[in-house]
Amino acid sequence: MKKQQLILISGGLVLLVLLYFFGNTTPPASxxxxxxxxxxxxxxxxxxxxxxxxxxxxxxxxxxxxxxxxxxxxxxxxxxxxxxxxxxxxxxxxxxxxxxxxxxxxxxxxxxxxxxxxxxxxxxxxxxxxxxxxxxxxxxxxxxxxxxxxxxxxxxxxxxxxxxxxxxxxxxxxxxxxxxxxxxxxxxxxxxxxxxxDTTNMYAQLMLGLGDIRSQQYDKAVERLEKVVQKEPNNLQALFNLAETYERKGDKENAIKWYREVEGHIDVPAAKQEIENRINSLK
Structure with a gap:
């Protein structure tokens, strides 16, 4: 996956990560x-x-x-x-x-x-x-x-x-x-x-997975996102959205598992703490 694609992220927590990693009318009459x-x-x-x-x-x-x-x-x-x-x-x-x-x-x-x-x-x-x-x-x-x-x-x-x-x-x-x-x-x-x-295009699979999340088709989203992380185990977008989807499904065990995976890919203290807070809320 190209670097520029990696910043297309869904979810409030990943917005926090995004800010740390990448943070950076009628026209006026005159x-x-x-x-x-x-x-x-x-x-x-x-x-x-x-x-x-x-x-x-x-x-x-x-x-x-x-x-x-x-x-x-x-x-x-x-x-x-x-x-x-x-x-x-x-x-x-x-x-x-x-x-x-x-x-x-x-x-x-x-x-x-x-x-x-x-x-x-x-x-x-x-x-x-x-x-x-x-x-x-x-x-x-x-x-x-x-x-x-x-x-x-x-x-x-x-x-x-x-x-x-x-x-x-x-x-x-x-x-x-x-x-x-x-x-x-x-x-x-x-x-x-x-x-x-192109069945190997994981970016397309990721976007389809995010679309499944949007339409609350969580089982389909999990299937697509797991396919992405199998091919791209360091894909933070897929990892986070997979964890969040399991959380939405009420599958706390798998949600914690994948949040731990996300945590292992992040060095920013504030972002790691936010993930830890999510994990603790699921216990």
Whole structure:
């Protein structure tokens, strides 16, 4: 399993682990015309969800912070406009993420830059930042917003490289976990397309297992997750979700067994203590 796939984790405890290991509106009237146009088109394509999320976030800013964003947005001038936009979007992304502590909006602007670059690598990176937050859990409106934007990025990736199975799986995860479709089977089908063609793809099995957990099909989830940990015994995602699934099933003995396995793969004291607390609660 690739390193970037390892950060797509489900569950509150693993969010804690994620933070330790990886921790790291209508567009404003004063924005440049080019950026207004692009943001407006994106909002239209995403049923205006982007507009709402960005507007709400912008309203919460202090005047100096809002002014800084306006300066960045207005820094696109004549000349090589495309490259300037890419630079500005990345600057805005870092400001939202590092200064304003909104990694979700930071990821959105990284995605806007990646769309212009049409870089498979950068599109994947921005989409995965969004998917990480979807998997970790968020407010429904923000989850849908992240999923719609990640979906658009993955679709662009697949136009560049139709053979990118990880992008196909993660596109399916956007449907499955992002509340962007009334038919979650749409997401399952996209993941199964990869799983049925390549039975050795444990990333697809993992995502299907997480989907089984979401639909409370715990026996199926256990079957898939045990298959993953047999092939990838150090896969923290699979180990944790297997333990948690046994806990949900009421199988305390197996839940403790797999939480112990998780504990053996973590060195962060706070995370180890949280796991120990879970184990003690099951005794």
């Amino acid at each position: 924005a440049s015309p080019q950026m207004q146009s692009e943001q407006g088109q994106s909002a239209t394509n995403n049923n205006s969800v982007s507009t709402d999320v960005l507007a709400i976030a912008r309203k919460s800013l202090a005047p100096a912070q809002s002014e800084k964003l306006t300066q960045l947005e207005n820094s696109v001038v004549r000349g090589d406009v495309k490259d300037q936009k890419i630079l500005v979007y990345n600057q805005i992304a870092h400001y939202w993420r590092d200064t304003l502590h909104r990694p979700d909006i930071g990821a959105y602007y990284m995605g806007e830059a990646a769309k212009l670059e049409n870089s498979e690598k950068n599109l994947n990176f921005a989409a995965r930042l969004m998917l990480n937050q979807i998997m970790a859990g968020s407010e429904p409106d923000k989850t849908s917003w992240l999923a719609l934007n990640a979906k658009a990025l993955y679709e662009q990736v697949l136009k560049i490289n139709p053979a990118n199975d990880s992008a196909k799986i993660e596109l399916g995860a956007c449907y499955l976990f992002g509340n962007i479709s009334a038919m979650p089977m749409e997401g399952i089908q996209k993941i199964r397309e990869v799983a049925d063609r």
